[in-house]
Amino acid sequence: MTRNTRNTQNAPDATSPGILVVGGTGKTGRRVAARLTDRGLPVRIGSRAAARPFVWEDPTTWNGALEGVGSVYLTYYPDLGFPGAAEAVGAFSAYAVARGADRVVLLSGRGEEGARAAEDRMKESGARWTVLRASWFHQNFSESFFLDPVLAGELALPTGDAVEPFVDADDIADVAVAALTGPGHTGRTYELTGPRALGFGEVAAELSRVTGREIHYRPVPPDDYRAGLREQGLPVEFADLFGLILDGRNALPAHGVREVLGREPRDFAAYARDAAATGVWNGAVAPAGT
Numbered sequence: 001m002t003r004n005t006r007n008t009q010n011a012p013d014a015t016s017p018g019i020l021v022v023g024g025t026g027k028t029g030r031r032v033a034a035r036l037t038d039r040g041l042p043v044r045i046g047s048r049a050a051a052r053p054f055v056w057e058d059p060t061t062w063n064g065a066l067e068g069v070g071s072v073y074l075t076y077y078p079d080l081g082f083p084g085a086a087e088a089v090g091a092f093s094a095y096a097v098a099r100g101a102d103r104v105v106l107l108s109g110r111g112e113e114g115a116r117a118a119e120d121r122m123k124e125s126g127a128r129w130t131v132l133r134a135s136w137f138h139q140n141f142s143e144s145f146f147l148d149p150v151l152a153g154e155l156a157l158p159t160g161d162a163v164e165p166f167v168d169a170d171d172i173a174d175v176a177v178a179a180l181t182g183p184g185h186t187g188r189t190y191e192l193t194g195p196r197a198l199g200f201g202e203v204a205a206e207l208s209r210v211t212g213r214e215i216h217y218r219p220v221p222p223d224d225y226r227a228g229l230r231e232q233g234l235p236v237e238f239a240d241l242f243g244l245i246l247d248g249r250n251a252l253p254a255h256g257v258r259e260v261l262g263r264e265p266r267d268f269a270a271y272a273r274d275a276a277a278t279g280v281w282n283g284a285v286a287p288a289g290t
Contacts, residue, residue, distance in 0.1 A: 017070025019180060020101065022046035022054060023077060027139050028107060031173035032073050036180070044069060056088050062095055071103035071180050072096055074122070080107075081114030082237050090121025097125045103186075105130045105179045107172070110191055111249045112241075119189075130179040131189040135167040135250060138194070138271040141207065142280045145238075150207060150281055153215050158222040159200050162245040165193035165253040166203075168266040175260045190256035194265050197251050206269055210276035 019036055023029035024045030036043045046054035046065050054065040056076070066072075074093070076085050093104055104127040109115040111133075119131050140146050149155045172192055179185040198206075204217040226239040244250055257265040275281070 017100075018042040018044050018068050019071045019073065020044045020046050020054075020065055020069045020096075021073045022065075023075035024050070026075060026077065027137060027143055027169045028172045028176065029073065029075055031169055032176045032180075035173055035177045039177075039181070041181070042068075056092075059091065059095070062092060063099070066096055066099045066101050069096075069099070069101045071105070072101050073105050073107070073176055073180060075107045076118065078235055079112075079115075079237070079241065080109055080118045081112040081241070082235070083114075085114065086117040086121045089118040090124060093122040093125035093127055097127050102126070103128045103180065105132065105176050105185075107176070108133045109241075109244070110135050110193070110254075111244045128186045130185045130187075132172060132175060132179070132256070133189060133191045134172055135165050135193040136245075137169050137172075138166050138266075138268055138275075139169045140166075141203070141272075142275045142278075147280070150215060153213065154218055155200055155204055155215065156218045156220045156225075157200055158220055158225040158239065158242050158246075160219050160246060161199060161201075162248070163197035163199045163251050164245045165195070165197040165250070166268050167192050167194045167257070168271055171257050171261075171265045175257060178260050185260075190260060191254035192256045192265070193250075193253045195253055195267055197253060198268055203268070206272050207281070210272045211281045 019041060021029050021033045021043060024033045025047045033043050033045060044050070044052065044065065048055055052064040053061050055061045074089065076089055079085070080089070089106070096104065104122060106119060106122050106129065108119055108131050123129055141150055146155060175190060175192060201217045204215045207215045222239055222242065225242070226236050229236050229238055257263070
């Protein structure tokens with residue numbers, strides 16, 4: 001199938017309320033935008049580099065991004081559980097509803113207390129809301145956080161023997177589009193995971209199998225990992241997210257993908273096979289946007 005080439009940077013047309021995709025160049029956002037565009041729906045990308053820039057820290061940019069918009073797919077970078085996220089999401093959601101964009105589909109983090117606070121602030125806006133609480137993404141290993149360690153051949157992480165039911169970003173996008181365009185999702189919270197939980201040693205073994213080279217998993221103490229983040233100039237709060245899997249709160253798979261889409265979620269092995277075929281783990285192609 002040939003992808004629809006409609007320019008998603010264009011303003012929504014006057015006859016159909018548009019859909020703002022905040023974080024529209026990120027892992028889930030660009031997939032959501034592509035699916036909506038393929039349906040012929042008017043989409044606006046919410047990002048710093050968009051024709052109408054959207055900047056979380058600059059509320060003066062929100063008005064232009066919301067013009068002509070009726071629905072919002074809402075993501076927050078770097079993470080919904082980080083300090084200040086709940087306040088920003090609450091303020092933006094209230095502003096969006098006041099502007100007429102009262103349908104909000106919020107991407108949240110499974111098991112994150114800070115993310116729950118942001119969810120609550122969004123709900124207080126009066127929006128017709130849907131919350132998608134997602135596990136860690138398959139694509140973290142090919143498009144962002146864990147890509148460099150995979151390329152280096154070692155996943156050195158503070159995760160011990162913990163397991164996580166990683167979810168595919170394409171499954172999240174399919175659920176988000178269903179919630180944005182179909183009935184029956186208002187006031188619903190869906191937990192989105194893959195079909196099985198894997199430890200990081202199992203992940204390393206699967207990546208070794210599909211790449212044909214040795215990729216090892218090495219548990220490291222949380223303080224060492226935090227120091228490494230600091231040295232790289234990354235937010236040290238990322239280290240706190242590993243606590244979400246260490247205590248087992250997210251170990252069991254959930255059924256949100258099947259509940260919404262009527263099919264099983266994509267397994268990590270299928271993701272790894274397809275990602276390896278692109279050459280991303282041998283340097284043949286540049287990674288997609290985060």
